[in-house]
Amino acid sequence: MSDTSPSAGAPVPPIDAAAQSSDPSEQGDANAAGVIDLLGAIGYNLLSGFTRIVADSELAPTLGVRSQMVTLARAELANYDRVVARLEELGTRPEEAMDPFVAAVDAFHARTRPSTFLEGIVKVYVGDGIANDFYREVSAFVDPATRELVEGVETGEEFAAFVVRTVREATKADPRVGGPLALYGRRLVGEALSQGQAVAVERDALAALLVDNPASDLLEIGRMFGRLTEAHTRRMGALGLAH
Amino acid sequence: MSDTSPSAGAPVPPIDAAAQSSDPSEQGDANAAGVIDLLGAIGYNLLSGFTRIVADSELAPTLGVRSQMVTLARAELANYDRVVARLEELGTRPEEAMDPFVAAVDAFHARTRPSTFLEGIVKVYVGDGIANDFYREVSAFVDPATRELVEGVETGEEFAAFVVRTVREATKADPRVGGPLALYGRRLVGEALSQGQAVAVERDALAALLVDNPASDLLEIGRMFGRLTEAHTRRMGALGLAH
Numbered sequence: 230m231s232d233t234s235p236s237a238g239a240p241v242p243p244i245d246a247a248a249q250s251s252d253p254s255e256q257g258d259a260n261a262a263g264v265i266d267l268l269g270a271i272g273y274n275l276l277s278g279f280t281r282i283v284a285d286s287e288l289a290p291t292l293g294v295r296s297q298m299v300t301l302a303r304a305e306l307a308n309y310d311r312v313v314a315r316l317e318e319l320g321t322r323p324e325e326a327m328d329p330f331v332a333a334v335d336a337f338h339a340r341t342r343p344s345t346f347l348e349g350i351v352k353v354y355v356g357d358g359i360a361n362d363f364y365r366e367v368s369a370f371v372d373p374a375t376r377e378l379v380e381g382v383e384t385g386e387e388f389a390a391f392v393v394r395t396v397r398e399a400t401k402a403d404p405r406v407g408g409p410l411a412l413y414g415r416r417l418v419g420e421a422l423s424q425g426q427a428v429a430v431e432r433d434a435l436a437a438l439l440v441d442n443p444a445s446d447l448l449e450i451g452r453m454f455g456r457l458t459e460a461h462t463r464r465m466g467a468l469g470l471a472h
Numbered sequence: 473m474s475d476t477s478p479s480a481g482a483p484v485p486p487i488d489a490a491a492q493s494s495d496p497s498e499q500g501d502a503n504a505a506g507v508i509d510l511l512g513a514i515g516y517n518l519l520s521g522f523t524r525i526v527a528d529s530e531l532a533p534t535l536g537v538r539s540q541m542v543t544l545a546r547a548e549l550a551n552y553d554r555v556v557a558r559l560e561e562l563g564t565r566p567e568e569a570m571d572p573f574v575a576a577v578d579a580f581h582a583r584t585r586p587s588t589f590l591e592g593i594v595k596v597y598v599g600d601g602i603a604n605d606f607y608r609e610v611s612a613f614v615d616p617a618t619r620e621l622v623e624g625v626e627t628g629e630e631f632a633a634f635v636v637r638t639v640r641e642a643t644k645a646d647p648r649v650g651g652p653l654a655l656y657g658r659r660l661v662g663e664a665l666s667q668g669q670a671v672a673v674e675r676d677a678l679a680a681l682l683v684d685n686p687a688s689d690l691l692e693i694g695r696m697f698g699r700l701t702e703a704h705t706r707r708m709g710a711l712g713l714a715h
Contacts, residue, residue, distance in 0.1 A: 284527035324535040
Protein backbone atom coordinates (compact mmCIF):
# COMPACT_ATOMS: atom_id res chain seq x y z
CA MET A 230 0.00 0.00 0.00
CA SER A 231 1.49 3.35 -1.04
CA ASP A 232 0.28 5.19 2.03
CA THR A 233 2.32 2.96 4.35
CA SER A 234 5.61 4.24 2.89
CA PRO A 235 7.08 7.41 4.29
CA SER A 236 6.95 10.20 1.72
CA ALA A 237 10.09 10.91 -0.33
CA GLY A 238 10.83 14.03 1.71
CA ALA A 239 10.65 12.16 5.02
CA PRO A 240 12.63 8.91 4.81
CA VAL A 241 12.52 8.55 8.59
CA PRO A 242 9.01 7.84 9.86
CA PRO A 243 7.74 10.61 12.14
CA ILE A 244 7.23 9.83 15.83
CA ASP A 245 3.47 9.22 15.50
CA ALA A 246 3.99 6.85 12.56
CA ALA A 247 2.19 4.04 14.36
CA ALA A 248 -1.01 6.01 14.72
CA GLN A 249 -0.84 7.13 11.09
CA SER A 250 0.17 3.80 9.57
CA SER A 251 -2.33 1.79 7.60
CA ASP A 252 -0.74 -1.40 8.93
CA PRO A 253 -2.43 -2.23 12.23
CA SER A 254 0.43 -4.57 13.24
CA GLU A 255 2.63 -1.49 13.68
CA GLN A 256 0.29 -0.52 16.49
CA GLY A 257 1.05 -3.72 18.37
CA ASP A 258 -0.11 -7.29 18.07
CA ALA A 259 -3.15 -6.78 20.28
CA ASN A 260 -4.44 -3.96 18.12
CA ALA A 261 -3.72 -5.96 14.95
CA ALA A 262 -5.73 -8.89 16.30
CA GLY A 263 -8.51 -6.49 17.28
CA VAL A 264 -8.62 -4.98 13.80
CA ILE A 265 -8.84 -8.42 12.21
CA ASP A 266 -11.61 -9.37 14.65
CA LEU A 267 -13.45 -6.15 13.82
CA LEU A 268 -13.14 -6.73 10.08
CA GLY A 269 -14.15 -10.37 10.50
CA ALA A 270 -17.24 -9.35 12.48
CA ILE A 271 -18.18 -6.64 9.98
CA GLY A 272 -17.50 -8.98 7.05
CA TYR A 273 -19.71 -11.77 8.32
CA ASN A 274 -22.37 -9.29 9.37
CA LEU A 275 -22.40 -7.90 5.81
CA LEU A 276 -22.46 -11.37 4.23
CA SER A 277 -25.40 -12.50 6.31
CA GLY A 278 -27.10 -9.11 5.98
CA PHE A 279 -26.83 -9.54 2.21
CA THR A 280 -28.17 -13.09 2.46
CA ARG A 281 -31.11 -12.20 4.71
CA ILE A 282 -32.11 -9.14 2.66
CA VAL A 283 -32.15 -11.24 -0.50
CA ALA A 284 -34.14 -14.02 1.18
CA ASP A 285 -36.57 -11.55 2.78
CA SER A 286 -37.02 -9.75 -0.56
CA GLU A 287 -39.43 -12.58 -1.39
CA LEU A 288 -41.82 -10.99 1.12
CA ALA A 289 -41.97 -7.79 -1.00
CA PRO A 290 -45.48 -6.95 -2.25
CA THR A 291 -44.35 -6.03 -5.80
CA LEU A 292 -41.44 -6.75 -8.13
CA GLY A 293 -40.55 -3.04 -7.97
CA VAL A 294 -40.10 -3.13 -4.20
CA ARG A 295 -38.29 -6.45 -4.46
CA SER A 296 -35.88 -4.85 -6.90
CA GLN A 297 -35.21 -2.02 -4.39
CA MET A 298 -34.32 -4.64 -1.79
CA VAL A 299 -31.99 -6.36 -4.26
CA THR A 300 -30.29 -3.00 -4.92
CA LEU A 301 -29.65 -2.64 -1.20
CA ALA A 302 -28.35 -6.22 -1.04
CA ARG A 303 -25.89 -5.42 -3.84
CA ALA A 304 -24.50 -2.54 -1.78
CA GLU A 305 -24.02 -4.87 1.22
CA LEU A 306 -22.25 -7.39 -1.00
CA ALA A 307 -19.96 -4.71 -2.49
CA ASN A 308 -19.03 -3.65 1.05
CA TYR A 309 -18.44 -7.27 1.99
CA ASP A 310 -16.04 -7.53 -0.96
CA ARG A 311 -14.10 -4.51 0.30
CA VAL A 312 -13.79 -5.98 3.79
CA VAL A 313 -12.63 -9.32 2.34
CA ALA A 314 -10.05 -7.52 0.19
CA ARG A 315 -8.75 -5.63 3.25
CA LEU A 316 -8.46 -8.85 5.26
CA GLU A 317 -6.47 -10.43 2.43
CA GLU A 318 -4.30 -7.33 2.26
CA LEU A 319 -3.55 -7.82 5.96
CA GLY A 320 -2.48 -11.40 5.23
CA THR A 321 -5.50 -13.06 6.82
CA ARG A 322 -7.79 -15.67 5.32
CA PRO A 323 -11.21 -13.97 5.33
CA GLU A 324 -13.04 -17.19 6.28
CA GLU A 325 -10.81 -17.58 9.35
CA ALA A 326 -11.41 -13.99 10.41
CA MET A 327 -15.19 -14.34 10.01
CA ASP A 328 -15.63 -17.81 11.55
CA PRO A 329 -15.64 -16.68 15.21
CA PHE A 330 -18.67 -14.45 14.54
CA VAL A 331 -20.85 -16.89 12.62
CA ALA A 332 -22.63 -18.28 15.70
CA ALA A 333 -23.60 -14.90 17.18
CA VAL A 334 -24.70 -13.31 13.91
CA ASP A 335 -26.65 -16.43 12.88
CA ALA A 336 -28.32 -16.51 16.31
CA PHE A 337 -29.34 -12.87 15.88
CA HIS A 338 -30.94 -13.63 12.52
CA ALA A 339 -32.60 -16.85 13.71
CA ARG A 340 -34.21 -14.98 16.63
CA THR A 341 -35.36 -12.00 14.60
CA ARG A 342 -36.66 -13.67 11.45
CA PRO A 343 -39.30 -11.28 10.06
CA SER A 344 -42.74 -12.77 9.50
CA THR A 345 -44.06 -9.92 7.36
CA PHE A 346 -42.69 -7.59 4.73
CA LEU A 347 -42.95 -4.61 7.14
CA GLU A 348 -40.94 -6.47 9.78
CA GLY A 349 -38.38 -7.30 7.07
CA ILE A 350 -37.76 -3.67 6.16
CA VAL A 351 -37.86 -2.48 9.80
CA LYS A 352 -35.19 -5.07 10.53
CA VAL A 353 -32.94 -3.76 7.75
CA TYR A 354 -33.46 -0.14 8.82
CA VAL A 355 -32.98 -0.71 12.55
CA GLY A 356 -30.33 -3.42 12.27
CA ASP A 357 -28.16 -1.68 9.69
CA GLY A 358 -28.64 1.57 11.61
CA ILE A 359 -27.23 0.16 14.85
CA ALA A 360 -24.44 -1.67 13.00
CA ASN A 361 -23.41 1.42 11.04
CA ASP A 362 -23.39 3.59 14.19
CA PHE A 363 -21.29 1.02 16.02
CA TYR A 364 -18.78 0.74 13.16
CA ARG A 365 -18.40 4.51 13.07
CA GLU A 366 -17.77 4.59 16.82
CA VAL A 367 -15.19 1.79 16.80
CA SER A 368 -13.42 3.14 13.73
CA ALA A 369 -12.01 5.92 15.95
CA PHE A 370 -9.69 3.32 17.50
CA VAL A 371 -8.19 1.67 14.40
CA ASP A 372 -5.55 2.49 11.79
CA PRO A 373 -6.53 5.07 9.14
CA ALA A 374 -6.88 2.62 6.22
CA THR A 375 -9.18 0.36 8.22
CA ARG A 376 -11.04 3.42 9.53
CA GLU A 377 -11.69 4.70 6.01
CA LEU A 378 -12.99 1.28 5.01
CA VAL A 379 -15.17 0.85 8.10
CA GLU A 380 -16.65 4.33 7.78
CA GLY A 381 -17.44 3.61 4.14
CA VAL A 382 -19.50 0.44 4.66
CA GLU A 383 -22.67 2.36 5.39
CA THR A 384 -25.50 1.41 3.13
CA GLY A 385 -29.02 2.28 2.43
CA GLU A 386 -29.80 5.99 2.86
CA GLU A 387 -32.25 5.82 -0.02
CA PHE A 388 -33.65 2.58 1.33
CA ALA A 389 -34.04 4.16 4.78
CA ALA A 390 -36.25 6.86 3.26
CA PHE A 391 -38.31 4.15 1.60
CA VAL A 392 -38.71 2.26 4.90
CA VAL A 393 -39.79 5.39 6.78
CA ARG A 394 -42.36 6.26 4.12
CA THR A 395 -43.69 2.69 3.84
CA VAL A 396 -44.03 2.08 7.58
CA ARG A 397 -45.71 5.48 8.12
CA GLU A 398 -48.18 4.79 5.31
CA ALA A 399 -48.93 1.31 6.68
CA THR A 400 -49.54 2.48 10.26
CA LYS A 401 -51.70 5.35 8.96
CA ALA A 402 -53.80 2.91 6.91
CA ASP A 403 -54.11 0.50 9.83
CA PRO A 404 -52.97 1.83 13.24
CA ARG A 405 -53.04 -1.72 14.66
CA VAL A 406 -49.81 -2.66 12.84
CA GLY A 407 -47.83 -0.08 14.89
CA GLY A 408 -47.82 -1.96 18.21
CA PRO A 409 -46.40 -5.27 16.96
CA LEU A 410 -43.82 -3.43 14.82
CA ALA A 411 -42.67 -1.36 17.81
CA LEU A 412 -42.36 -4.57 19.82
CA TYR A 413 -40.36 -6.15 16.99
CA GLY A 414 -38.07 -3.09 16.94
CA ARG A 415 -37.37 -3.53 20.66
CA ARG A 416 -36.66 -7.23 20.11
CA LEU A 417 -34.14 -6.32 17.38
CA VAL A 418 -32.13 -4.03 19.68
CA GLY A 419 -32.33 -6.50 22.54
CA GLU A 420 -31.00 -9.35 20.41
CA ALA A 421 -28.33 -7.14 18.80
CA LEU A 422 -27.02 -6.02 22.20
CA SER A 423 -27.18 -9.52 23.67
CA GLN A 424 -25.27 -11.08 20.75
CA GLY A 425 -22.83 -8.15 20.75
CA GLN A 426 -22.17 -8.77 24.43
CA ALA A 427 -21.60 -12.50 23.82
CA VAL A 428 -19.03 -11.59 21.17
CA ALA A 429 -17.28 -9.05 23.43
CA VAL A 430 -16.93 -11.65 26.20
CA GLU A 431 -15.40 -14.24 23.87
CA ARG A 432 -13.21 -12.03 21.71
CA ASP A 433 -10.72 -10.31 23.97
CA ALA A 434 -8.86 -8.62 21.12
CA LEU A 435 -12.02 -7.01 19.80
CA ALA A 436 -13.09 -5.86 23.27
CA ALA A 437 -9.58 -4.52 23.91
CA LEU A 438 -9.93 -2.21 20.91
CA LEU A 439 -12.46 -0.31 22.98
CA VAL A 440 -11.42 -0.99 26.57
CA ASP A 441 -7.61 -0.89 26.46
CA ASN A 442 -7.29 1.88 23.94
CA PRO A 443 -5.56 5.02 25.26
CA ALA A 444 -8.12 7.09 23.36
CA SER A 445 -10.93 5.27 25.13
CA ASP A 446 -12.02 4.64 28.73
CA LEU A 447 -14.99 3.13 30.51
CA LEU A 448 -16.73 6.49 30.73
CA GLU A 449 -16.30 6.95 27.00
CA ILE A 450 -17.72 3.46 26.35
CA GLY A 451 -20.73 4.36 28.47
CA ARG A 452 -21.17 7.51 26.40
CA MET A 453 -20.90 5.45 23.22
CA PHE A 454 -23.73 3.16 24.30
CA GLY A 455 -25.73 6.26 25.13
CA ARG A 456 -25.18 7.61 21.61
CA LEU A 457 -26.12 4.25 20.03
CA THR A 458 -29.32 4.11 22.06
CA GLU A 459 -30.26 7.70 21.24
CA ALA A 460 -29.73 7.09 17.54
CA HIS A 461 -31.92 3.98 17.73
CA THR A 462 -34.63 5.98 19.52
CA ARG A 463 -34.47 8.62 16.78
CA ARG A 464 -34.87 5.94 14.11
CA MET A 465 -37.92 4.40 15.82
CA GLY A 466 -39.33 7.93 16.10
CA ALA A 467 -38.76 8.51 12.38
CA LEU A 468 -40.83 5.37 11.75
CA GLY A 469 -43.55 6.78 14.01
CA LEU A 470 -43.16 3.79 16.35
CA ALA A 471 -42.92 3.74 20.14
CA HIS A 472 -39.51 2.66 21.42
CA MET B 473 -27.24 -0.58 -31.02
CA SER B 474 -24.55 -0.51 -33.68
CA ASP B 475 -25.50 -3.88 -35.19
CA THR B 476 -28.97 -2.62 -36.16
CA SER B 477 -27.51 -0.13 -38.64
CA PRO B 478 -26.72 -1.30 -42.15
CA SER B 479 -22.99 -1.24 -42.78
CA ALA B 480 -21.54 1.81 -44.57
CA GLY B 481 -21.20 -0.15 -47.83
CA ALA B 482 -24.86 -1.21 -47.80
CA PRO B 483 -27.07 1.81 -47.02
CA VAL B 484 -30.18 -0.08 -48.19
CA PRO B 485 -31.10 -2.91 -45.84
CA PRO B 486 -30.85 -6.31 -47.51
CA ILE B 487 -34.05 -8.27 -48.22
CA ASP B 488 -33.74 -10.46 -45.12
CA ALA B 489 -33.41 -7.39 -42.91
CA ALA B 490 -36.25 -8.56 -40.65
CA ALA B 491 -34.48 -11.78 -39.76
CA GLN B 492 -31.22 -9.90 -39.15
CA SER B 493 -32.69 -6.97 -37.25
CA SER B 494 -32.12 -6.70 -33.55
CA ASP B 495 -35.58 -5.20 -33.17
CA PRO B 496 -38.03 -8.10 -32.74
CA SER B 497 -41.01 -5.86 -33.66
CA GLU B 498 -39.75 -5.82 -37.25
CA GLN B 499 -40.46 -9.54 -37.29
CA GLY B 500 -44.13 -8.91 -36.57
CA ASP B 501 -46.09 -8.09 -33.42
CA ALA B 502 -46.58 -11.73 -32.46
CA ASN B 503 -42.85 -12.41 -32.51
CA ALA B 504 -42.16 -9.18 -30.59
CA ALA B 505 -44.62 -10.21 -27.89
CA GLY B 506 -43.04 -13.67 -27.79
CA VAL B 507 -39.56 -12.21 -27.36
CA ILE B 508 -40.75 -10.00 -24.49
CA ASP B 509 -42.43 -13.01 -22.89
CA LEU B 510 -39.25 -15.02 -23.30
CA LEU B 511 -37.10 -12.28 -21.77
CA GLY B 512 -39.65 -11.79 -18.97
CA ALA B 513 -39.60 -15.52 -18.20
CA ILE B 514 -35.80 -15.69 -18.28
CA GLY B 515 -35.51 -12.49 -16.23
CA TYR B 516 -37.78 -13.68 -13.44
CA ASN B 517 -36.20 -17.10 -13.50
CA LEU B 518 -32.77 -15.48 -13.03
CA LEU B 519 -34.02 -13.17 -10.26
CA SER B 520 -35.56 -16.00 -8.30
CA GLY B 521 -32.64 -18.30 -9.09
CA PHE B 522 -30.36 -15.63 -7.61
CA THR B 523 -32.64 -15.27 -4.58
CA ARG B 524 -32.89 -19.02 -3.92
CA ILE B 525 -29.16 -19.64 -4.36
CA VAL B 526 -28.39 -16.89 -1.86
CA ALA B 527 -30.99 -18.18 0.61
CA ASP B 528 -29.83 -21.80 0.16
CA SER B 529 -26.19 -20.74 0.60
CA GLU B 530 -26.96 -20.76 4.33
CA LEU B 531 -27.04 -24.56 4.07
CA ALA B 532 -23.37 -24.61 3.01
CA PRO B 533 -21.11 -26.55 5.38
CA THR B 534 -18.28 -23.97 5.34
CA LEU B 535 -17.83 -20.27 4.62
CA GLY B 536 -15.63 -21.20 1.65
CA VAL B 537 -18.42 -23.20 0.00
CA ARG B 538 -20.91 -20.51 0.88
CA SER B 539 -18.71 -17.99 -0.86
CA GLN B 540 -18.68 -20.19 -4.00
CA MET B 541 -22.49 -20.15 -3.97
CA VAL B 542 -22.48 -16.38 -3.60
CA THR B 543 -20.14 -16.15 -6.61
CA LEU B 544 -22.64 -18.15 -8.66
CA ALA B 545 -25.48 -15.94 -7.40
CA ARG B 546 -23.55 -12.85 -8.56
CA ALA B 547 -23.38 -14.32 -12.07
CA GLU B 548 -27.15 -14.94 -12.08
CA LEU B 549 -27.72 -11.37 -10.93
CA ALA B 550 -25.41 -9.96 -13.62
CA ASN B 551 -27.36 -11.93 -16.24
CA TYR B 552 -30.62 -10.67 -14.76
CA ASP B 553 -29.31 -7.12 -15.18
CA ARG B 554 -28.57 -7.77 -18.85
CA VAL B 555 -32.08 -9.13 -19.45
CA VAL B 556 -33.62 -6.13 -17.66
CA ALA B 557 -31.50 -3.77 -19.77
CA ARG B 558 -32.63 -5.51 -22.97
CA LEU B 559 -36.30 -5.30 -21.94
CA GLU B 560 -35.88 -1.57 -21.28
CA GLU B 561 -34.14 -1.21 -24.65
CA LEU B 562 -37.23 -2.80 -26.23
CA GLY B 563 -39.40 -0.18 -24.51
CA THR B 564 -40.94 -2.57 -21.97
CA ARG B 565 -41.13 -2.17 -18.20
CA PRO B 566 -39.19 -5.18 -16.88
CA GLU B 567 -41.63 -5.73 -13.98
CA GLU B 568 -44.54 -5.96 -16.43
CA ALA B 569 -42.69 -8.44 -18.62
CA MET B 570 -41.76 -10.61 -15.63
CA ASP B 571 -45.09 -10.49 -13.76
CA PRO B 572 -46.86 -13.21 -15.81
CA PHE B 573 -44.17 -15.74 -14.83
CA VAL B 574 -43.98 -15.07 -11.10
CA ALA B 575 -46.66 -17.63 -10.15
CA ALA B 576 -45.16 -20.55 -12.11
CA VAL B 577 -41.55 -19.91 -11.10
CA ASP B 578 -42.51 -19.36 -7.44
CA ALA B 579 -44.55 -22.57 -7.50
CA PHE B 580 -41.53 -24.45 -8.89
CA HIS B 581 -39.34 -23.16 -6.06
CA ALA B 582 -41.98 -23.75 -3.37
CA ARG B 583 -42.33 -27.38 -4.48
CA THR B 584 -38.62 -28.08 -4.77
CA ARG B 585 -37.27 -26.36 -1.66
CA PRO B 586 -34.07 -28.25 -0.79
CA SER B 587 -33.88 -29.66 2.71
CA THR B 588 -30.14 -30.36 2.67
CA PHE B 589 -27.05 -28.71 1.25
CA LEU B 590 -26.63 -31.55 -1.29
CA GLU B 591 -30.20 -31.08 -2.52
CA GLY B 592 -29.50 -27.35 -2.79
CA ILE B 593 -26.54 -27.79 -5.12
CA VAL B 594 -28.22 -30.57 -7.14
CA LYS B 595 -31.12 -28.19 -7.65
CA VAL B 596 -28.85 -25.46 -8.99
CA TYR B 597 -27.00 -27.89 -11.26
CA VAL B 598 -30.09 -29.66 -12.62
CA GLY B 599 -32.37 -26.62 -12.70
CA ASP B 600 -29.90 -24.23 -14.31
CA GLY B 601 -28.91 -27.01 -16.70
CA ILE B 602 -32.45 -27.50 -18.00
CA ALA B 603 -33.07 -23.75 -18.13
CA ASN B 604 -29.84 -23.06 -20.04
CA ASP B 605 -30.57 -25.84 -22.53
CA PHE B 606 -34.08 -24.53 -23.09
CA TYR B 607 -32.87 -20.95 -23.60
CA ARG B 608 -30.33 -22.12 -26.16
CA GLU B 609 -33.03 -24.05 -28.03
CA VAL B 610 -35.52 -21.18 -28.09
CA SER B 611 -32.89 -18.62 -29.03
CA ALA B 612 -32.87 -20.15 -32.53
CA PHE B 613 -36.25 -18.49 -33.12
CA VAL B 614 -35.56 -14.91 -31.99
CA ASP B 615 -33.79 -11.84 -33.36
CA PRO B 616 -29.96 -11.92 -33.29
CA ALA B 617 -29.53 -9.37 -30.48
CA THR B 618 -31.92 -11.27 -28.22
CA ARG B 619 -30.31 -14.54 -29.29
CA GLU B 620 -26.86 -13.32 -28.33
CA LEU B 621 -28.18 -12.23 -24.94
CA VAL B 622 -30.11 -15.45 -24.32
CA GLU B 623 -27.17 -17.63 -25.30
CA GLY B 624 -24.96 -15.62 -22.96
CA VAL B 625 -26.99 -16.09 -19.76
CA GLU B 626 -25.46 -19.43 -19.01
CA THR B 627 -23.85 -19.59 -15.63
CA GLY B 628 -21.96 -21.89 -13.47
CA GLU B 629 -19.56 -24.14 -15.39
CA GLU B 630 -17.10 -23.96 -12.52
CA PHE B 631 -19.90 -24.48 -10.05
CA ALA B 632 -21.13 -27.50 -12.03
CA ALA B 633 -17.72 -29.12 -11.61
CA PHE B 634 -17.92 -28.42 -7.88
CA VAL B 635 -21.41 -30.00 -7.66
CA VAL B 636 -20.32 -33.12 -9.54
CA ARG B 637 -17.27 -33.55 -7.30
CA THR B 638 -19.20 -32.89 -4.08
CA VAL B 639 -22.12 -35.19 -4.86
CA ARG B 640 -19.80 -38.00 -5.98
CA GLU B 641 -17.75 -37.69 -2.80
CA ALA B 642 -20.89 -37.67 -0.65
CA THR B 643 -22.42 -40.76 -2.27
CA LYS B 644 -19.06 -42.53 -2.08
CA ALA B 645 -18.81 -41.74 1.64
CA ASP B 646 -22.39 -42.80 2.26
CA PRO B 647 -24.14 -44.65 -0.60
CA ARG B 648 -27.51 -44.18 1.12
CA VAL B 649 -27.65 -40.50 0.13
CA GLY B 650 -27.78 -41.42 -3.58
CA GLY B 651 -31.36 -42.74 -3.66
CA PRO B 652 -33.09 -39.69 -2.15
CA LEU B 653 -30.95 -37.34 -4.28
CA ALA B 654 -31.88 -39.22 -7.47
CA LEU B 655 -35.54 -38.99 -6.45
CA TYR B 656 -35.14 -35.28 -5.80
CA GLY B 657 -33.55 -34.88 -9.26
CA ARG B 658 -36.60 -36.53 -10.87
CA ARG B 659 -38.91 -34.27 -8.89
CA LEU B 660 -36.98 -31.23 -10.15
CA VAL B 661 -37.50 -32.16 -13.81
CA GLY B 662 -41.12 -33.10 -13.23
CA GLU B 663 -41.88 -29.75 -11.58
CA ALA B 664 -39.89 -27.80 -14.19
CA LEU B 665 -41.79 -29.47 -17.05
CA SER B 666 -45.15 -29.11 -15.35
CA GLN B 667 -44.64 -25.38 -14.61
CA GLY B 668 -43.23 -24.89 -18.12
CA GLN B 669 -46.36 -26.46 -19.57
CA ALA B 670 -48.60 -24.23 -17.43
CA VAL B 671 -46.74 -21.20 -18.78
CA ALA B 672 -46.99 -22.39 -22.40
CA VAL B 673 -50.77 -22.85 -22.08
CA GLU B 674 -51.28 -19.36 -20.67
CA ARG B 675 -48.78 -17.40 -22.76
CA ASP B 676 -49.79 -17.77 -26.41
CA ALA B 677 -47.09 -15.42 -27.67
CA LEU B 678 -44.33 -17.40 -25.99
CA ALA B 679 -45.70 -20.73 -27.23
CA ALA B 680 -46.07 -19.25 -30.73
CA LEU B 681 -42.33 -18.55 -30.81
CA LEU B 682 -41.88 -22.31 -31.00
CA VAL B 683 -45.08 -23.54 -32.64
CA ASP B 684 -45.84 -20.92 -35.29
CA ASN B 685 -42.27 -20.25 -36.28
CA PRO B 686 -41.47 -21.16 -39.92
CA ALA B 687 -38.13 -22.53 -38.72
CA SER B 688 -39.94 -24.81 -36.30
CA ASP B 689 -42.63 -27.49 -36.46
CA LEU B 690 -44.19 -30.02 -34.12
CA LEU B 691 -41.68 -32.67 -35.05
CA GLU B 692 -38.86 -30.26 -34.25
CA ILE B 693 -40.45 -29.45 -30.89
CA GLY B 694 -40.61 -33.16 -30.14
CA ARG B 695 -36.92 -33.42 -30.99
CA MET B 696 -36.17 -30.46 -28.75
CA PHE B 697 -37.81 -32.15 -25.77
CA GLY B 698 -35.81 -35.25 -26.62
CA ARG B 699 -32.59 -33.23 -26.53
CA LEU B 700 -33.54 -31.57 -23.21
CA THR B 701 -34.29 -34.96 -21.65
CA GLU B 702 -31.05 -36.49 -22.93
CA ALA B 703 -29.02 -33.60 -21.55
CA HIS B 704 -30.74 -33.99 -18.18
CA THR B 705 -29.98 -37.73 -18.20
CA ARG B 706 -26.32 -36.96 -18.93
CA ARG B 707 -26.20 -34.53 -16.00
CA MET B 708 -27.70 -37.06 -13.58
CA GLY B 709 -25.16 -39.57 -14.89
CA ALA B 710 -22.33 -37.11 -14.27
CA LEU B 711 -23.53 -36.88 -10.64
CA GLY B 712 -23.50 -40.68 -10.46
CA LEU B 713 -27.24 -40.69 -9.75
CA ALA B 714 -29.97 -42.86 -11.29
CA HIS B 715 -32.40 -40.88 -13.46
